[in-house]
Amino acid sequence: MIAYLNGRYLDKDEVSVSPDDRGFLFADGLYEVIRSYEGRLFETMAHLDRMSYGARALRFQRTDFGFLGAVAETLIARNGLAGGDATVYLQVTRGAAPRTHRFPPRETPLTVFASARFFTPHAAEMEHGVDVILVPDLRWARCDLKTIGLLPNVLAHQEAMDAGASEALFERGGVLTEGTHSNVFAVFGGEAVTPPRTNAILGGITRSVVLDLCRELEIPVREEAITVEQARRAEEIMIVGTTVEVTPVLRILNDSFRRTEPGPVVRRLQAALRERVGPRSAGS
Ligand code: PDD
Numbered sequence: 092m093i094a095y096l097n098g099r100y101l102d103k104d105e106v107s108v109s110p111d112d113r114g115f116l117f118a119d120g121l122y123e124v125i126r127s128y129e130g131r132l133f134e135t136m137a138h139l140d141r142m143s144y145g146a147r148a149l150r151f152q153r154t155d156f157g158f159l160g161a162v163a164e165t166l167i168a169r170n171g172l173a174g175g176d177a178t179v180y181l182q183v184t185r186g187a188a189p190r191t192h193r194f195p196p197r198e199t200p201l202t203v204f205a206s207a208r209f210f211t212p213h214a215a216e217m218e219h220g221v222d223v224i225l226v227p228d229l230r231w232a233r234c235d236l237k238t239i240g241l242l243p244n245v246l247a248h249q250e251a252m253d254a255g256a257s258e259a260l261f262e263r264g265g266v267l268t269e270g271t272h273s274n275v276f277a278v279f280g281g282e283a284v285t286p287p288r289t290n291a292i293l294g295g296i297t298r299s300v301v302l303d304l305c306r307e308l309e310i311p312v313r314e315e316a317i318t319v320e321q322a323r324r325a326e327e328i329m330i331v332g333t334t335v336e337v338t339p340v341l342r343i344l345n346d347s348f349r350r351t352e353p354g355p356v357v358r359r360l361q362a363a364l365r366e367r368v369g370p371r372s373a374g375s
Contacts, residue, residue, distance in 0.1 A: 225346055
């Protein structure tokens with residue numbers, strides 16, 4: 092596969108990054124995952140804007156990543172991924188410099204990496220629904236930044252795997268925040284509710300699209316905290332994100348939420364999202 096590193100396209104196996112890179116040493120970096128549907132990148136600008144937002148918050152020396160849109164397109168084309176489902180991974184770190192906590196000299200170039208690969212949509216999960224577990228949200232207070240420091244997410248997701256679940260939902264102070272790589276929606280009396288966009292969650296691109304779809308479909312929607320107590324009584328729970336798209340949750344294995352099948356709201360949102368991402372050729 093062809094990847095991109097600091098202005099050059101090269102074989103992914105040839106990519107090398109310094110052991111002094113601050114991404115490697117401090118997780119001092121940001122990332123994005125963008126979906127490509129048959130060569131059409133989905134919501135690229137929203138992803139790149141979020142990366143710029145993160146770069147400003149982290150005080151990177153460069154904060155405009157608009158150029159990565161063309162890089163993403165090139166990686167899809169050059170890797171022969173335009174005919175099916177794929178993802179593009181983008182990562183930017185504060186660059187390589189001898190290890191010290193303070194920022195490196197201003198002129199230190201950021202390390203910019205991008206790659207693309209085939210993606211198999213989680214069709215069975217989206218169709219039949221998934222189980223999740225609840226885990227305490229032990230993350231830092233800037234979950235609105237999509238940093239590469241994902242250890243709590245990795246541990247929580249593995250815990251979900253070990254429990255036979257597909258995702259872990261974080262819970263902090265009795266309210267749901269989000270999943271390890273997804274945002275959460277619940278339905279109460281036909282109304283969709285998702286936690287508000289604060290520093291406690293990532294402002295998910297799919298979350299924004301789903302909010303938009305709710306308005307389009309005239310599904311009442313609110314951005315408000317969902318307590319664990321309320322979640323137990325939800326008619327529907329769903330997780331949304333670039334990779335999970337819109338996936339129904341059937342059970343919270345370590346709590347009492349149980350449903351036997353996906354509900355009507357998740358089905359409408361799935362259909363609307365499918366429409367939004369554009370036509371698919373037969374067999375894909
Ligand atoms: N994760 N919340 C967290 C913590 C995430 O890591 C993600 C995405 C989301 C959903 O955001 P979006 O709709 O913009 O993909 C919410 C990516 C896919 C990942 O880490 O692989």
